[in-house]
Amino acid sequence: MKHILLTALTCIPLLAQADDVAQTITTQGSKQGATACMACHGADGGGNSAAGFPRLAGLNEAYIAHQLHDFQTGKRNNPIMQPIAKALTDNEIQLVAAHYAGLPIPTITPAGGDPALLRKGEAIATKGDWNHEIPACFQCHGANGLGIEPSFPAITGQSATYISNQITAWKSGTRANDPVGLMKSVANKLSADQVKAVSAFLANQPLTNGSQK
Amino acid sequence: MKNTIAISIALAMFAISGMTAAASKTTATAPAAAPVFTPPNEDSIPNDEFGKIVRQGKNIFEDTQHYAKQYVGNGMNCVNCHLGAGSKSDSAPLWGAYVRYPAYRAKNKKVNTYEERIQGCFKFSMNGKAPAVDSPEMVALVTYSYWMATGAPVGAKLKGAGYPMLAKAAITPDAIRGKTVYTESCQICHGANGEGKKVDGKSVFPPLWGSESFNWGAGMHRIDNAAAFIKANMPLSKGNTLTDQQAWDVATYVMSQERPQDPRFKGDVAQTKKDYHDENCKYGETVDGKVLGAAH
Secondary structure (H helix, E strand, O other), X not given: OHHHHHHHHHOHHHHHHHHHHHHHHHHHOOOOOOOOOHHHHOOOOOOEOOOOEOOOOOOOHHHHHHHHHHHHHOOEOOOOHHHHHHOOOHHHHHHHHHHXXXXXXXXXXXXXXXHHHXXXXXXXXXXXXXXXXXXXXXXXXXXXXXXXXXXEOOOOOOOHHHHHHHHHHHHHOOEOOOHHHHHHHHHHHOOHHHHHXXXXXXXOOOEOOOOOO | OHHHHHHHHHHHHHHHHHHHHHHHHHOOOOOOOOOOOOOOOHHHOOOOHHHHHHHHHHHHHHOHHHHOHHHOOOOOOHHHOOHHHHOOOOOOOHHHHHOOOXXXXXXOOEEEOHHHHHHHHHHHHXXXXXXOOOOHHHHHHHHHHHHHOOOOOOOOOOOOOOOOOOOOOOOOOOHHHHHHHHHHHOHHHXXXXXXXXXXXXXXXXXXXXXXXXXXXXXXXXXXXXXXXXXHHHOOOOOOOOOOHHHHHHHHHHHOOOOOOOOOOOOOOHHXXXXXXXXXXXXXXXXXXXXXOOOOO
């Protein structure tokens, strides 16, 4: 925090400029044709649950930048995001990543759901299923799934659709950018019922504005 | 598909064990296959005074840093070496250990009770001090272990107990090759310097060497133990994906790093090495120009 403050104080003009660039890309798109991020990820970076577009606000900067680079190379295969990422320069990626990392996490109020399903999901998230060598999600994604910088993103506060889409993508190989193949390994072991349960549970966690990374 | 296979295997095993039991009634020499045991589900912990202590034991086991902090001298938690809250096969599960004590241990050349075994964990793996046998922490850990072994035959060497020891490495294990394995497969969680990772002061990935890790007296500093643990359990969720050679090499690399002094040290590394350390460890050896165990 101190560090951020100090940096902010010494580079206000530079930072303001950088934030202008990020602001333009996220709200209007880039000159090279990248669509405005907010069109899908929301004005507050909270994402769109129904469509499965993820929340970006408050995710860690390195993770966001890494994903955009992987969309460029196709390690993360997604027909919507790939052309957008390819239209961004390395510098723009850095600025956009920093921008979203700095946004407060939109408040999320749990919508509830089938209690039995949520309990099953909670067990996977907090204890894992060691009979099938599935670790608890929170072992790598941190307490309450709030993420561990730089490689393990926050997974709470993402929609059930987004989470289950990602697990499916790891299973099929369309997403192959996980370090040490850890998520591929876990995804392969999760049953369809478990994916449904854990996605529902993670989406149903309350979040308040905080310093989640 | 996988489930079907697992069920078939389980059924076949059940049938075999049934046959074995039947056969042993008539013949005294039943084949010595390790019995299969499944620990109880956490939901079956009773909601009474006994269950309360079982849960306390589980809490200590998973977050030793918090629930037994007066006995811990490093950044480790019991669950770091005993995955799945002490329930996972091939990760020294509590149900496998509980039924094997009291036992003679070459480590201290006497019969140890289960409590004494746990005291050893605190002294060495946790680099701390041993809780008294009648301390609430010890009572809770023993109660948790007892509960987890519910229904397990006393004295049985159960399938999945301990770590599955590897055959001798084909090529002499090498720390330099091991460093490559470490960088590719371990560093993401355990850090470039084996320091692990803390978030908000809480250990999330355990330190593998350095002042916050287990000491030179812990069982895990032995390269054969570490190789066995790594092969069966690491990287997390990817057990048995490294080759035996990779497991030996990376264990050799990790156990060639400095860590807290062996508490049995009385001022002379060479003597401590002679008394307590054998060919499976690097204590007292010179690595990169420094004698391991000497710099304190």
